[in-house]
Amino acid sequence: MTDTYTDLDAANARIEELERLLDRLMDDFHLINYEYEPVGSVAVDSGQVTITDPAARSEDLEVGPSESGAATLTNGFGVPVGVNVATAFGDGRYTVYSVISRGQRVGAFIDFTEFQGQTQLPLNTQPR
Numbered sequence: 001m002t003d004t005y006t007d008l009d010a011a012n013a014r015i016e017e018l019e020r021l022l023d024r025l026m027d028d029f030h031l032i033n034y035e036y037e038p039v040g041s042v043a044v045d046s047g048q049v050t051i052t053d054p055a056a057r058s059e060d061l062e063v064g065p066s067e068s069g070a071a072t073l074t075n076g077f078g079v080p081v082g083v084n085v086a087t088a089f090g091d092g093r094y095t096v097y098s099v100i101s102r103g104q105r106v107g108a109f110i111d112f113t114e115f116q117g118q119t120q121l122p123l124n125t126q127p128r
Contacts, residue, residue, distance in 0.1 A: 023102075033101070034099055034100065034101050034106075035099075035100040035101075036097040036098070036099060036100070036109060037097060037098045037100055038095055038096070038097055039096055039097060039098045039108075040095075040096050041093050041094060041095050041096060042093070042094055042096055042110065043092075043093045044087055044090075044091050044092055044093070044094060045091050046091070047086060047087055047090040047091060048084055048085060048086045048087060049084070049085050049087060049094075049110060050073065050082060050083070050084045050085075051082055051083050051084075051085070051108075052073055052081055052082025052083075053081055053082065056073075056075060056081040056082060060075050060076050061073045061074070061075065061081065061082065062074050062075075062076075063084055069085065069086035070083060070084065070085045070086070071083065071084045072084075085110075087112045088112035088113060089112065092114075094110050094111055094112055094114055095110070095111050095114055095119070096108060096109070096110050096111075097109045097110075097111065
């Protein structure tokens, strides 16, 4: 009976080792299967969205120059505290998704391709 227990422990240890190796390979080759969970929406009336820390006071923010449609927001000390991004199609209401990988929230995504409630991207969305 002791040999069976030892063999089982060895097999479980090997499985865990292989799972760690698979995770590393998936990361190295960008094979992560992301899921997108809708968490809300943002209404846009200026053709742009600002993402910042809620503790940053809007009157203290400075927008850096940008030719790309995106700019870094800095506070009075020059510390970056947010970004300002132009939308693809101007004003509208855009869905915000939580990006999930392996059960962990790893980012946020705003779908600027959405038209009449339908995304134009092949997202693996999860209902909320």
